[in-house]
Amino acid sequence: MNTRILVSVLTLCLTIPFAGKAQLAFSNEIGVIAGPLLFQSDFGLRNNFDTNINNQGLGVGIVHYFNFSYRADCNCYTRDRYFNDHFKLRSEADLHYTPFTHEGVEAQKDTPEGQDLRDHKGSSLVFELGMQLEYFPLSIRDFQAGGYKIAPYISLGAHFVSFKPKYSSVQDVPGASPEDIYFDRFLIGDGGELGGISDDSGTTWALTGSVGIRYKLTTLSDINLELRYHKYYSNWVDGLNPDPEFYPPNKYDDSIAWLNIGYIYYLNF
Template sequence: MKEIKKILILFFIFVLAQNFYGQDYNSHEIGFISGAASFTTDYGARNNFSANVGGNVGVGIGAIYYLNFTDYRYRWNQRTSYFAEHFRLRGELSYMSAKLDHFGKYVDENQTSLEADKLRAMHGTTYLVNLGAQLEFHIVDIVDFGSRRIPDLKWSPYLSAGFMVDFYNPSLRSDLGDWEQDISVIYEKWRVPGAINVDPKITGSATFGIGTRHKFGEYSDILIESRWQYFFSNYVDGLNAKQDEANKYNDWLVWLHVGYVYYLN
């Protein structure tokens, strides 16, 4: 959490500096995003498609804000730096949720053991609120694209990276009974003390994305983006089998979403 605070402090200093020194050139945008989020957690077997891609899928929505370090209204005598014309800062507040189940060979129909039944009986949910920022690198000049002065320039692909502060609230239930009263209904590796924690908490995450904007109107764009988000905690789903050698990574997700962006000035 100390590292997250340092990052956020540096981010706000950076934003304030940009506003102070370049306020004559700054421009702003707002918008929203919505799409499907695929969660990869302790639910499901590693390298199983349903567990990692097709099964534990939820929804996400968010509000976004962009700070551009240049005025994208084209002015021949007011060109700025390469950084200002290819990078923009994006702030985001988003919400995600997903239902989580086990998939893979350990819950196949041919598995008839009691432990397999316990896996099949486990069901989880997790809820996420993300607040953070990303720096986007646009291959196309932001002024050229935003000013609409080049009619054939309709797409603006970009890469992004950033940090989020995340509030998560997981839950767990079993079809076999109340696991808090009788832990024996849970699969063996999560019966170890500390392997289950469904308390709501705050963590951080790193994000990396790829996307593109497409001209929609004179002052608006449609965006399409795929983003990978890696959490600094392994309890986002409520489970963390620390003694299991297969449990090497923290929870993460891939969010595929579309959005709408409106130019404020």
């Protein structure tokens, strides 16, 4: 997916609430989310258990919802249309941080290359700003009225992403060359400070998708549990992007899987 498609998704999400105000009047909800994430990157081996367990991060976010089923201006329900009763539009700002280590068979070898991998550490601080359209199979009105306690949903959206990676090695001492310090095949790449290694800040886009549930806590508040996937359209988010011709495991752009829990409050405006 290219940038134009992602921009189109965001534009569609932004225009939906204002296309026909009489039919799509809304109320507002705000909340906070937080939870652990697994960062799929070029550190370690993809689909390796040790890599997935050790390359964990933590994310937090502030969320806002347009609730189309209820009108804050009159404290009344909106017209009973399918869209109003089954969709919400979420905007959010997220911040997450992940430290990286090399895991897997290659890093465990008792060789100079294995030592280079074990000594190579990294991290990435990522800020995201974007929107998702959430679909609730059950009636949002009935959920708000207490008809049932749990409301499942799925969502799809796009985020603008700003990232700042870092890298280091205990072998980085005065007089040592990059070839002495880092895994040689990581030094072959296009665009990095050290070939395929970089600590340059950058921006990209992410496609996001999630599945989750809301639990009705009180009339004006919910607890939210969600599992989300973010696919980044850059391979530099983790600061490591070696040439795949010389390092075949580098096949994919970076991504995260994020499990978060949140608290959502319904505003009276």
